Amino acid sequence: MSAASNLLTYVERHRAALDRLADLSPNVERAATLLLEALRGGGKLLTCGNGGSAADAQHFAAELTGRYRRERRPLPAIALTTDSSALTCIGNDYAFADVFSRQVEALAGERDVVVGITTSGNSENVVRALAAAKARGARAVALCGERGGRVEEFADVTLKAPSALTAHTQEMHILLIHVLCETIDDAFVDERIAEQA
Numbered sequence: 001m002s003a004a005s006n007l008l009t010y011v012e013r014h015r016a017a018l019d020r021l022a023d024l025s026p027n028v029e030r031a032a033t034l035l036l037e038a039l040r041g042g043g044k045l046l047t048c049g050n051g052g053s054a055a056d057a058q059h060f061a062a063e064l065t066g067r068y069r070r071e072r073r074p075l076p077a078i079a080l081t082t083d084s085s086a087l088t089c090i091g092n093d094y095a096f097a098d099v100f101s102r103q104v105e106a107l108a109g110e111r112d113v114v115v116g117i118t119t120s121g122n123s124e125n126v127v128r129a130l131a132a133a134k135a136r137g138a139r140a141v142a143l144c145g146e147r148g149g150r151v152e153e154f155a156d157v158t159l160k161a162p163s164a165l166t167a168h169t170q171e172m173h174i175l176l177i178h179v180l181c182e183t184i185d186d187a188f189v190d191e192r193i194a195e196q197a
């Protein structure tokens, strides 16, 4: 296959997923409400995922602690994918399946939200992270593919990207994350305007 023909295939498949993304509106609204409740109530976001989804988890957290598009106060979010000492200690002394859940047990409280990103919906370490969130009384949001997966069992809200392919599921995930960031900006930019008034 030439790169040009791959490009056409990818554009077609990306567009097919994109065309169905608006079906997620009710759950996007629910996820945003949950995140805003947490952030307004003094809670934080803990994000996790593997491979490309680890990058998404970090991207999401950085949009909050740094900035997304508009000026607002920094917001508390931690990607559980970045501390190589914690990841290697937990992976080595316990199991790779525990690398996120053990951090959730250490860091999550009732006001927090754990966001698990997995295209298969079944990565054991993400499933356990969401289970640990529930056990600690925190909320859980899952981003996965159209087939759902075991994460659904523990998530308060599941955003199922309308694709069964990893690449396009990831592409939809980053779009959804940006939509959530835009909505968080909306809420906290208003807070800033209210403070200045």
Ligand SMILES: O=C(CO)[C@@H](O)[C@H](O)[C@H](O)[C@H](O)COP(=O)(O)O
Pocket (backbone or CB within 6 Å): 050, 051, 052, 053, 117, 118, 119, 120, 121, 122, 123, 126, 166, 167, 170
């Ligand atoms: O980015 C990619 C493929 O596009 C890979 O790194 C991919 O994220 C990894 O294979 C992950 O381990 C897949 O895990 P998951 O999405 O099923 O939870």
Ligand SMILES: [Zn+2]
Pocket (backbone or CB within 6 Å): 052, 167, 170
């Ligand atoms: Zn990738």
